[in-house]
Amino acid sequence: VVWLFLKARLLELEAKKPIVILNKEDAEELGVKALDRVELDPDGKEVIAIVNVAEKFISKGEIGLYDSVQDQLNVKEGKKIDVNPAEAPESLSFIVKKLAGKDLRSLEIRKIVEDVVKHRLSEIEITAFITSLHIHGLTMNEAAYLSTHMATTGDILRLKNKEIYDKHSIGGIPGDKTTLLVVPMVAVAGLTIPKTSSRAITSPAGTADRVECLCPVDLELEEIKKVIEKTNACMVWGGAVDLAPADDVFIQVEYPLSIDPLLLPSVMSKKKAVQAKYIVIDMPTGKGTKMKTISDYQELAAQFIGLGKKLGINVACASTFGEQPIGYAIGPALEAREALETIMRGKGISDLIDKAVNLASILFDFKHLKNSKTYALKLLTSGKVEKKFREIIEAQGGNPSIKPGDLSVGSKTIEIKSNASGKVFWINNAAIAQIARAAGAPKDKGAGILLSKKIGDSVKGGETLFKIYAEKNYKLNRALRIANELDVIGIGKKLEMLLAKIPEEKEHKKYFILER
């Protein structure tokens, strides 16, 4: 093998992938091109890095190191490093096998997932894997192998002598703060529910963003264990722990392509990583959701239940009405406030309470608790859920006495009023999400929307339909412009039958009059 001794230059550049920059001449001497791999310090640390090539930025005899490579090698500026060309990892041949439409075996998937986690595969190679899975599909066995290996290549939350319960939502509905009610409801019934959640990617708020308005969510694994030992539950951000870490890498490829071939393994690997035995999966269904029809739901539910069987996890699925936001609040602080108020009052927001009670009761049914729905509702109205909720907040480092008024929401607001009278026939989930994001959510925690009307409500001309909250004026204006452009809420006296025609009318209908 040819090798070179090159002088380390520390670039202080961050990247998740281990990247080094070689001078063009040195790269040619080694016989490597951009995106090929080199092995650094082969007799010692054996670090594999991906090659970038520069003509001027790095001189002949130098090697530029990104932060992650510097950390792995633990070298200082100017240190000589032994650099070898490295073969493509074995896992690449398994990706090429899937590309050719062949099923992969457990060991082959394990190698791929390991190399993904170790950042030994390039974006090109990972994208080829993801698009192959998308086009060719996964067998149930492949989904099981992926779930298992995605879990075992990360940390595992080990809780002794506990049967673990969990809930998951496939998402897509703005304002869905159901988890904040379900987790204390399940925990107060004596079941253990270590809930990890994500932050928003394309939505105005993820569960982690909501909970963060009440207490810290970026706890480490040992801290999470202590919270669960104290309270039977937690509500933490999954990104702060290393559970099924390959998933984050896959998402970075799936997101720009709007594909999600790993939906099942992605969910189930996280559940494997917390050693869940019983889970309920919420699948919001209908117009404006990911499941357009009940038969879509039935098919996906059957797949989840089948995969659960292979993995030793008991899965129940719930189709829930998803054609409008849950409750009235959209945006991290507005939603946290609505959830806290509802938990404190034990009544009020009927769709939110109904959904939480139903999902909790499905978990209770695994335990054969009697009259599970009545029981769940009683826990809420009795104040026990509130007590448990505040215990969890305290255990995670928040203020257990927090009041709804302590949650600060955006001070820049505008009300959107109706210029028509009639009934609300539909609410556009995507438009609501877009406006709330334009107003600053989820980054500005106080930004969002408070609906005044929901489907079936009567509206008079001039009545407020919703109020936009923002922390900054320019974001309020931006949200307002978008609210003006989109069809957000459909109001009519009778159902209008024409949905679209070709050629279409170019003129945009304005449903709203605006008022500061």
Next chain:
Amino acid sequence: VVWLFLKARLLELEAKKPIVILNKEDAEELGVKALDRVELDPDGKEVIAIVNVAEKFISKGEIGLYDSVQDQLNVKEGKKIDVNPAEAPESLSFIVKKLAGKDLRSLEIRKIVEDVVKHRLSEIEITAFITSLHIHGLTMNEAAYLSTHMATTGDILRLKNKEIYDKHSIGGIPGDKTTLLVVPMVAVAGLTIPKTSSRAITSPAGTADRVECLCPVDLELEEIKKVIEKTNACMVWGGAVDLAPADDVFIQVEYPLSIDPLLLPSVMSKKKAVQAKYIVIDMPTGKGTKMKTISDYQELAAQFIGLGKKLGINVACASTFGEQPIGYAIGPALEAREALETIMRGKGISDLIDKAVNLASILFDFKHLKNSKTYALKLLTSGKVEKKFREIIEAQGGNPSIKPGDLSVGSKTIEIKSNASGKVFWINNAAIAQIARAAGAPKDKGAGILLSKKIGDSVKGGETLFKIYAEKNYKLNRALRIANELDVIGIGKKLEMLLAKIPEEKEHKKYFILER
């Protein structure tokens, strides 16, 4: 739209893609993530760049610019730049369409190719396109659209009042220096042949590497035109001109995945870009080539001819024997020397001459020249090809009086001898290429292999099979080790029928004794 004014920091980092680095907080403020796009200077230059995110390397309020972005914006360190989030390009939706298995229309393919050339699509997005084409396949219409748009998004070689002839080889055979004979042979017959060639990617020498031993090959478009006006031909490196530039971007994705869904458009777009009307495509066939069987060849040939009809190009295909190197020399200088010697003598290396004469005669047949093979051979033996060859060398800036002895080959050599007697039954093309590359080819122009024996030749124990040339001792040793490990040349008294068995013998047969 939200925007920020950020202070330019010039990173002096090279990348073909337009990359900027934002501080994490500014990225969140803009609502963009890593690999999203921003528009810079929207009221002026309207440069689109791909976002990287840093926490420390770039401070809040700064924007780090890679060289290509700096060049496009033409800004200095510290200049304030208006930065806006930008939508994903429309072409991404067409990639997603192909990902779903739907055929693309001409305009859709045009948008994709344009954005590839402008580096507006990320590696993830381009990989999704390439893998979709690989898995779903291309229709003949899609192949035609790709060929056309890949050509028109680059430079076009416009030669007035000329009918353009061209040749292409799908490659794969070490030592194939046929082009060096065909080009002057065709030009001396009065046909115009503007030959652009590639450098080696995985082989020991590309045609551009071979010709570069005789004269410069990195000519610009205007220089190429002058060479052709003078000589009716050229032999230049395609990488120095901007003909069908999308191809280079696609190759960077195809290479690590070992897939080549764009083979047809890749070849035909280059031919469109030189406005070729008649082309011959050489398809080396047999063991150790890309076309394992005659029926593989027939299928690909039919596709090339059909695509040519759609594009207004007359295509002829030739299946040529490819189970061993062409001639005896492998490596840039060794091959250039062998080609020059053969052109000067007009005889000698029979397979090389036969192949060149056949390919030239196929082009002559388009022109209805009589007895085209006899005519081609006569041009060679008469010395006219040599005269034309030297004219082309001179026009490209080389020494027209160059002699074979002027070409310097590696001074470190070793002969590999046979320890068996019998006949050569086979030569392993891949092993020959690997040894020549280990010896330093194509980077070290004098490195390579000179065969002493070819298929059918008789060999006595102790006779030299081939000689390895290198410019550096450690590369010679490296080549030697590989020669020792691989089955390079098969020698036997009768054909041995057993190819392999399972479980296999672990012991490796040594065919060679080594001697310095």
